[in-house]
Structure formats: C-alpha cells, structure tokens
Amino acid sequence: MIKIEKRNDVSRSIYFLTPVLAIFLTLIGGAIIFYILGFNPIEALKFFFITPISDLYGLSELLVKATPLCLIAIGLSFCFKSNNWNIGAEGQLIFGGIVGGGVALLFYNHDGFYVLPIIILSGALGGMLFAMIPAILKTYFNTNEILVSLMLVYVAKLLLDYLVVGPWSNPEGFNFPETRQFSESARMPILFDGLRIHAGIFITLITVFLSWLILYKTYLGFQIKVSGLSLKTAKYAGFKGKTMIIIVFMISGACAGLAGVGEITGPIGQLHRNISPDYGFTAIIVAFLGRLNPVGIIFASLIVALTYLGAETAQIFLQVPKYTGQVFQGMILFFLLGSDYLLFFKIKFLGLKKNEL
Amino acid sequence: MSFDLNFIGILIGAIMASSVPLILAASGELITERSGVLNLGVEGMMIIGAISGFALMVVTDNLFFAVVGSMLSGLIISLIFGLLTQSLLTNHVATGLALTIFGIGMSAMIGKNFVGIPGKEFPLLFLNLKESIPFLGPIFFGHSIILYFAFGLPFLTNYFLKKTKTGLIIRAVGDSPTSASNQGINVTLVRYSCILYGGAMCGLAGAYLSLIYTPQWIENMTGGRGWIALALVVFATWSPIKVLIGALIFGGITILQLHMQAVGLRIPVQLLSALPYIMTIIVLVVISRDSRKIKLNTPTSLGQIFYKEK
DSSP states (O other): OEEEEEOSSOOHHHHHHHHHHHHHHHHHHHHHHHHHTTSOHHHHHHHHHTGGGSSHHHHHHHHHHHHHHHHHHHHHHHHHHTTOOOOOHHHHHHHHHHHHHHHHHHTTTOOSTTHHHHHHHHHHHHHHHHHHHHHHHHHHHOOOHHHHHHHHHHHHHHHHHHHHHTTTSOTTSTTOSBOOOOOGGGSOOBSSTTSOOBTHHHHHHHHHHHHHHHHHHSHHHHHHHHHHHOHHHHHHTTOOHHHHHHHHHHHHHHHHHHHHHHHIIIIIOSOBSOSOSSHHHHHHHHHHHTTTOHHHHHHHHHHHHHHHHHHHHHHHHTOOOTTHHHHHHHHHHHHHHHHTHHHHEEEEETTTOGGGO | OOOOHHHHHHHHHHHHHHHHHHHHHHHHHHHHHHTTOOOTTHHHHHHHHHHHHHHHHHHHOOHHHHHHHHHHHHHHHHHHHHIIIIISOOOHHHHHHHHHHHHHHHHHHHHGGGTTOOOOOOOOSOHHHHHHSTTHHHHHSSOOHHHHHHHHHHHHHHHHHHHSHHHHHHHHHHHOHHHHHHTTOOHHHHHHHHHHHHHHHHHHHHHIIIIIISOSOOTTTTTTHHHHHHHHHHHTTTOHHHHHHHHHHHHHHHHHHHHHHHHTOSSOHHHHHHHHHHHHHHHHHHHHHSHHHHHHHSOTTTTOOOOOOO
16 A cells, blocks of 8 residues: 655755656656657667767857856746746847847947947846836736736747848848847857857856845845745735835846847857747746756756757757757656655555554 | 728638637636646647647548547647646646647657648538628638537537536636535546646647648647637636637737738738737736736636645
C-alpha cells in the first residue's frame, strides 16, 4: 500500500533538487521522442546538448543567449513571487528594443561615450512603460493581467513590423524590412575578438545582484514575498497592494526592455522583424526552473539557453525544425511542476516501516 | 466599392467561417473554466489538433478519421494538463503555458514532413442553394458540417450548463469545490472530464484551420487564435451565447482587415492586424471595470488547486 501525506514543512534540499530531477526526466523524455521519430536517441541528444558547447565559440554563444534569458527571468521573478502573472515579457522586450532602437537611429551619425548609456536607459524605460499598461489596467480596472500582457505582445510585434517596413526602414536598404546599422558607439562592446559575447552580460549580472538585494534585504522584497504567500495577510498588514503591483511590473518590464536593447545593440546591431526568438516566453520557464531565486535563475538560464543552441545544431545535423527546442522547454516545465508534488507530499510505503504508523 | 447585396452576403459568410475556430476553442475552454480550471494551453492544443488532423488526412486519405483523430489528439494532450493540475496539483497558469510551448514545438516536429503538401477538398454542404439564393444563400449555405456544428455548439453548451444535472454539477464544482465534494461529487473526476472535453474542442478548432479554412500545414498556423479564444471566454463573462457573438465580432475584424487591405485603404496593414488584440484589451477593460458583474459570473474557484485530504 502506498499512502500519500501532506508535508508540514517544505524540505529545502528537495526544493532545489527537483529542478535537477526535472532536467534528467526531460533528457529521458527527449530520448524517447527522438527514438519515435526514427533518430538514434543517444546521438540526437549529443547533437542537442554536447556538440553546441564543445568549443569556445559555442560557450560564448551559450552566454550570448543566457544573457537576455537570465535578465528577463529575474524581472519576472518579482512578478511571479507576488502572484502577478506577467506573461507578456516578450512584448516588453520588443517595445524596449523599439524605443532603444529609435534612439540609436537618432544618434546614428553621432559618436561619443554617452550614446550607448542613453540608448540602454531609454530601452529600459520603454519596457517599463509598456509593462505598466497591464499593471495599471489590473489595479484600476480590475482587468486580467495575463490576457492584457499577452495581447500587447502581438501589438508590439506588429508595431515593430510597421516601423521596420515603413518609416524607419533603411533609406539605402533596397526596401528590406530592416533599419540602418547602428553606429559603432551605439553598440555593446565585444568582450573577446572573434566571439559574440558582449558587455550586456555585466548588465545582467548587476541586475541579478540588485534583485537579490531588493528581494532579500528590503521592505519591498518582504512585501512582495508576503503578498505572494497570502494576499489576505498582506492586506491585513496594510501593504499598499496597488503600488506594489505597479512596481513589480515596472521592474519586470525594465528588465525585459534591457534585454531587448541588449540584443539590438549587441548581437544584432539594427532593428528588424525578429529581434527575439521568443526569449520573453522562454524566460518564464527559466524563472520557474530557477525557483524564482536569483542564483537559481543564473543556472536555469544557462540550461535553457542550451536548448536554443541544441535546436540550432540539431536543425543542421538532424534536419529537425528549430521549434524542437520548445519541446524540451515545455517538457522541462512539465516535469518541474510535476515533481513539485514531492515538495508538498510525502509518499509512504505502508507495511515497510510499521513503527512509523 | 460596390455594395450589392450578394457581396455583403458573401462577406458575412466569410466572417462566419473565420469565427469557427474561435467558437469551438472558446466553447471548450468555457466548460473547462466553468469547472474551476484555467487552461492556458488552448493555443498548444489547437496547433496539435491542426497537425494531427492534417497528418491523418494525408496518411489515411479519409477526412472523417482526420477530424476524429484531431479531437482525440487534442484530448490526449490535454490529459497531460489534467494529470499535472489535477493529480499532481500543479499551478494552472504555469502548466498551461508549458502545454502551449510544448504543443507548438511538438507540432512542428511532427509536421516536418507535411510542409508543402496540398490539402484535400473538404465537402461543403448545400452548394447549389448558396448559388441560387442571393444574399441569404452565401450566409446560410455552402459551409462545411463543422461550421454548422460550431454555430449550434454555444446553444447546446448553454442548455447543457443551465438545464441539465451534469451542467449543474460542473458549475457547482467550479463555484465551490469543497461543498461539491461534501455533497459526494468527485471533484477531480468532473474537472478531468471538463479538461478533456476542452482539449477535444481545441483539437477540432485546429483541424478546422488545417483541413478547411487554409487547407495545408504551416508551422505555427494557429497564429495566436488560441489566446484570442481565451480572451473571448472572459469577454463573454463565461456565457456561451456571448462567446458566439464575440467570435463573430473578432471574425468580422479579421475579414474586414483583409478586405480593407485588398481595397487599398491607406491605413497601415499592421494597425489593422493589431485591431483584434487592441479590441480585446478595450473590451476586457470595459467588462472588468464593473467588478460585481465579473464576480457574478466568474467561476469562484477558477485557477485554484483543489486538494481533498484522504
């Protein structure tokens, strides 16, 4: 007989071990899917998870992809911790990219140390303002933030499309849907010659550190945690719920905006239609896999970044579509959420230890 | 522009056709939500339905198998969501998102070998009546059987929820799972059934796209319709008849947008394409502002995990 009991306290070691279990189960699940599709599962997994990072260029690419993922996920952790479901980070990323890119285009024939900081700040501001739309509608009009933030993703995508096809398209670009190349001083400095890894990684690391400070060392962080655990307690304690909702959305939007501006001034160098391969959505998985914890999110962003690289490698060697990465991302989240069951429930095998009854 | 009556009839017919996937998916999700479960995986279940329907059509050369198969695969993939949220008590929002991400990836993997294959002609009913009756002909006739089913579904759903015992049980489970459970109702079983039904309807909605509306397989071909269907359920304040009205409005915007592009009005294409999304937000604001109205209809336990001590 198996008996299932609710745990009274959440086991700390299991809390951080279940993500590892989830990754392990995802690999098994992936192997099964590859086998069914007629591939050699071991070889396919090797192409997916080992080949991409077996040289220096691959490792640099891993960090290039982890940089925005980690940054967005850190921002989202503020929202998710306080039970605010911002799932429109992709839109906030794109809008941040649009605002930052617009400023970069204004400065396209300027040189100076001040150009890049202005672009970065305006990008963060753009993302922040865009995230305030669902926040304000939620607080003052009682509107569901999941749907609003998501609808705004499509609005941002279409706005970007309009700009790069129409008014912002490169005058010397033969009508390609893209803007001018940004000037040198509008680009993130490259850290090593020949690799694409750029200074944006420092923005991410600083943000991680600041988030840790805010979440664990300030009154705001305390409010966020309490509101996440129990809204009633938060109300009883007299926390200003509305202000907090707007603040967490602003933080989250600013992070996504920073990620967007980091992409366009880093690896991309201009605006075009596809400035993000759904980083904003994938970062939701990163946030959960990292247990909404700043350090956890760093590790999680590296693992999820690997699924992007893996999908690219597998596309070349196995001719599978690039969306294959999403199969792995979805599975990671499935297994992670599922294995959380172990957190809250004890499985007891009755009859084995009679003295425990 | 000529405003002859027949043209308007054809236009209305086109609007009806484009609203079908929204009606099907939203009606399914409505039942799921009425039982207290918020499944954000609509987009993922639709795209899985789209590829399975198309793949089965190519492999078996039988449209009946394709349609039934798409419903079955929608049901199977929603079972993952059911297992996680109902048996393993996971968070509904996160699980639904995972389902959408997984579904889009999985459909692309399955669909790899089906890109570029032409679709099969789906039989349309009463084609002769469509031609012979001006104005009303193109509105009422010449559609696929799935369209007629979709337009009947909201009324059936309404009757089912309001007048049948099972419908009452579903609403009771959604409004107060604890008291329903105390009455001897198996809350988990009811919720499982509602999730699976929602999955099957989303699968059918996907198959309508890949078999009838644009008969071919394109990666990511649902293009956000699943999310609009989710918004529609809130838009309709969980009332099936209003789902039908909402779906027609959204279908109308889509078709209008295509026609305005064709006529060459000097409005950016992207603004027109953004209209359905902006409209959704505006409507959400208008209906949510009155919190009493929302509370009256929202399933009280929506999205909350139900756990019964054993």
